[in-house]
Amino acid sequence: MLDTEPIALAGLYVCGITPYDATHIGHAATYLAFDTLIRLWLDAGYDVSYVQNVTDVDDPLLARATAIGVDWRDLAAGQIELFRGDMQALGLVPPDHYVAVTDIVIPVAHAVRRLLDIGIAYRLGEDVYFDSAAAGAASPWHLGQVSQLDRATMLALAAERGGDPEREGKRDPLDPMLWMGARPGEPFWPSELGDGRPGWHIECSIIAQDFLDIPMTVAGGGRDLTFPHHEFTAAHTAALAGRDHALAHVHAGLVSYRGEKMSKSLGNLVFVSTLTAGGVDPRAIRLAILAQHYRTDWEWTDDVLTLAEARLASWERWATETGEGSDILSPLRDALADDLDTPAAVAAVDARIASGAVATPVDLAAIHALLGISLR
Ligand code: 5CA
Ligand code: ZN
Numbered sequence: 001m002l003d004t005e006p007i008a009l010a011g012l013y014v015c016g017i018t019p020y021d022a023t024h025i026g027h028a029a030t031y032l033a034f035d036t037l038i039r040l041w042l043d044a045g046y047d048v049s050y051v052q053n054v055t056d057v058d059d060p061l062l063a064r065a066t067a068i069g070v071d072w073r074d075l076a077a078g079q080i081e082l083f084r085g086d087m088q089a090l091g092l093v094p095p096d097h098y099v100a101v102t103d104i105v106i107p108v109a110h111a112v113r114r115l116l117d118i119g120i121a122y123r124l125g126e127d128v129y130f131d132s133a134a135a136g137a138a139s140p141w142h143l144g145q146v147s148q149l150d151r152a153t154m155l156a157l158a159a160e161r162g163g164d165p166e167r168e169g170k171r172d173p174l175d176p177m178l179w180m181g182a183r184p185g186e187p188f189w190p191s192e193l194g195d196g197r198p199g200w201h202i203e204c205s206i207i208a209q210d211f212l213d214i215p216m217t218v219a220g221g222g223r224d225l226t227f228p229h230h231e232f233t234a235a236h237t238a239a240l241a242g243r244d245h246a247l248a249h250v251h252a253g254l255v256s257y258r259g260e261k262m263s264k265s266l267g268n269l270v271f272v273s274t275l276t277a278g279g280v281d282p283r284a285i286r287l288a289i290l291a292q293h294y295r296t297d298w299e300w301t302d303d304v305l306t307l308a309e310a311r312l313a314s315w316e317r318w319a320t321e322t323g324e325g326s327d328i329l330s331p332l333r334d335a336l337a338d339d340l341d342t343p344a345a346v347a348a349v350d351a352r353i354a355s356g357a358v359a360t361p362v363d364l365a366a367i368h369a370l371l372g373i374s375l376r
Contacts, residue, residue, distance in 0.1 A: 008046050008047070009046070009047045009048075009049060009213070010041045010046045010047070010048050010049070010217040010218070011048075011049050011051075011212040011213055011216035011217045011218075012034060012037070012038065012048060012049070012050045012051070012216065012217060012218050012220065013050075013051045013052070013053075013204070013207075013208045013211075013212060013216055013218075013219050013220065013246075014030070014031065014034045014050070014051075014052050014095075014220045014221060015052075015053065015204060015220070015221035015222075015225055015229070015230075016052040016053045016054045016055065016098070017054060017055070017079070017080075017083055018054075018055040018056075018058050018060060018061055018264075019054060019055070019056055019061065019075070019076040019077075019078075019079035019080045019083065020060065020061050020064040020065075020075055020076075020079055020264065021064075021079075021264040021269060022079045022080075022082055022083040022086070023082065023083045023086040023087070023271065023272045023273065024255075024262050024264075024269040024270055024271055024272070025255050025257070025262060025270045025271075025272065025285075025289070025300045026222065026254060026255040026261070026262040026263070027083075028086070028090060028272050028285065028289060029252060029253075029255050029289045029292070029294070030220075030221065030222045030252040031087060031092055032090065032092065032286065032289050032290070032294075033220075033250075033252040033294035033340065034050075034218075034220050034250075034252075035092045035093055035372060036290075036294070036336060036340050036342060036370075036371075036372075037218065037220075037250075037340060038050060038093050039093070039336075039369060039370050039371075039372065040333075040336045040337065040340070040370065042369075043333065043369060043370060048096075049096055049097075049211070049212060050093070050095045050096050050097075051095055051096065051097045051098075051099065051207065051208065051211045051212055052095040052097075052098050052099075053098075053099050053100070053101065053203060053204055053207045054076075054080055054098065054099070054100045054101070055101055055200070055203065056073075056076040056080070056100045056101055056102050057072065057076075057101055057102055057187055057197055058101075058200065059162070060264070060265075061075065061076060062186060062187070072187065082273060085273070086272040086273055086276075089272070089276055089282040090272065090282050090285060090286050090372075091282070091283070091286060091372040091373070091374075092372070096211075097211045099207045099210075099211065101198055101203045101207075104198075104203070104206055104207060104210070105189040105191065105197065105198060106189070106191060107206055107210065108179070108198040108202055108203065108206050109179065109189075109191035109192055109193045109196075109198075110192065111202065111205075111206055111236075111240055112128050112178045112179045112193055112202065113192050113193060114240065115128075115130065115178065115236075115239060115240065116128065118138070118239075119131070119134055119138075120134045120135050120138060120139075120239045121178055122171065124167075124169050124170065125181060126181020126182070126194060126195075126196065127177055127179060127180055127181050127196075128177070128178045128179040128193060129170055129171070129175045129176065129177055129178060130175050130176050130177075130178050130201075130202075130232065130235065130236065130239075131171055131172075131175060132171075132172050132174055132175050132235065133171065133172060135235050135238070135239045138239070139235070139238040139239045139242065140238045140242065140243065140244055141234055141235045141238035141239070141244070141245075143174070143231070143235075144231070145231070145234065145235075146226070146227075146230050146231045146234045146249050147226045147227035147228075147230070147231045149226075149227055151174075153227075154174055154227055154228070154231075155173060155174065157227045157228060158173070158174055158176075158227070158228050161224065161227075161228060161229070162200055162228070162229075163176060163228050164177070174228070176199060176200070176201055176228055176232045177199040177200075178198075178199045178201075178202050178236070179193050179196050179197075179198060179199060179202075180196050180197050180198075180199060181194060181195065181196045182194075182195035182196050182197075200229065201228070201229055201232035201233045201235075201236055202233075202236050204229070204233045205233045205234075205236035205237045205240070205245070206236075208233070208237065208245065209237060209240065209241060214237060214241050214243050214244075214245065215243055215244040215245060215246050215247050216245070216246045216247070217246070217247055217248070218246060218247070218248050218249075218250050219233070219234070219245060219246035219248070219249050219250070220249070220250045220251070220252070221251060221252070222251065222252050222253075222254055223251040223252060223253055223254050223297075224254060224261070225251065226249075226251055230249055230251075233245060234246065234249070251295075252294045252295070253292075253293075253294060253295050253296045253297040253298060254297045255297070255298060255299070255300055256297065256298070256299045256300070257269070257270055257299065257300045259299075262300065270300055272285060275305075280305065280309075281309070281312060283312055283373050283374070284305065284308045284309045284311075284312045285305070285308070286371075286372060286373060287308040287311055287312055287346065287373065288300075288304050288305050288307070288308035290342040290343075290345070290346055290371060291304070291307070291308060291311075291342070291343055291346050292304075292342075292343065293340075293341065293342065293343055294340055294342065295339070311346070311350070312373075314350075314353060315349065315353065315367075315373070315375055316375055318353045318359050318375075319359050319363075319364055319375035319376060321358065321359065322358065322359045322360055322361050322363075322364065323358035323359070323360065324358075324360065325357060325358055325360055326357075326360075327360045327362035327363045327366065328348060328349060328352050328362075328363045328366055328367070329362055329363075329366040331345075331348040332345050332348060332349075332366050332367070332370045332371070333370070335348055336370060342371070345370070345371060346371075349367065349371075359375075364376060
């Protein structure tokens with residue numbers, strides 16, 4: 001709320017959805033963490049450039065489309081629309097650039113061609129892989145820089161999260177695919193590499209480089225993306241741009257439900273749209289998530305929501321009458337400046353109400369600007 005010129009430009013990239021089975025509470029929690037960061041930056045007078053991708057062609061999306069007998073493009077389009085509606089209902093600041101992988105296939109092919117030319121990529125059949133060892137020697141990145149994991153853990157996670165460490169012929173089992181040659185019955189694009197489609201990590205590297213100054217301020221996503229996705233996204237950018245991908249990588253904790261990580265593959269999902277269609281106030285969903293610290297893993301339960309609904313009702317009662325007095329702006333700013341401590345921010349409002357203090361117009365504006373909750 002400074003009245004001077006913006007003091008800096010903060011660049012943020014948050015990994016977007018793969019558009020099937022959106023939007024569950026885990027997605028919402030991750031995007032809300034970064035929404036809080038954006039609100040804090042804007043309040044501090046920073047200019048913010050916010051980019052999000054959408055992985056609108058990928059193996060699990062194609063598998064789902066086949067399983068339910070719809071065209072993959074129609075599945076993606078419908079899910080993207082649902083996701084954007086859910087984000088709007090939750091009051092999230094929309095990205096300045098929302099970029100689909102299907103819109104950047106040609107620039108990806110060109111970048112992969114360059115990596116082949118400079119010896120940081122190699123062909124395996126019709127596919128192209130990233131050479132981790134060559135990149136480690138020739139760029140500011142080294143394996144483990146982002147994830148800080150040991151090799152055994154990396155191998156296990158690569159197998160679990162879209163990698164193919166078992167494939168014969170790779171220079172390093174961890175090397176990720178940059179370009180997938182056309183597979184029978186799957187979508188492909190003609191390119192200077194032949195027919196095919198982008199690998200996963202290069203998608204986010206190219207979109208980030210196209211829309212943000214590198215190194216960006218913060219690269220973000222859920223904790224499940226630490227390895228291999230953010231490790232190799234950063235590696236690709238370093239190999240292509242000669243610079244670090246981001247000043248900081250920030251990962252939101254994972255939301256579980258009924259004892260396991262909420263995930264499309266497990267199917268234990270709680271959808272934002274199901275809750276709102278059932279009459280739940282989206283502000284209560286927002287408050288339920290804000291009451292958790294973004295970095296901690298946590299479990300969604302009925303009680304978490306019930307508590308948030310009661311809290312929203314209490315805040316609304318408090319807001320019906322305003323008067324003069326000290327306000328809550330600086331306690332909220334302090335809480336969020338301390339590693340986005342939203343539970344402390346929420347508790348500060350609760351404490352203010354419990355103390356019998358009257359709501360001020362500045363209180364309501366601060367709660368709206370920093371926590372994204374409109375009480376009027
Ligand atoms: N399209 C890729 C990123 S490039 C992807 O991971 N898509 S996703 O749909 O699976 O996830 C979208 C975002 O939600 C990612 O940032 C992911 O880390 C986050 N996410 C997924 N599941 C959870 C969960 N259970 N809790 C918290 N965040 C989650
Ligand atoms: Zn990503």
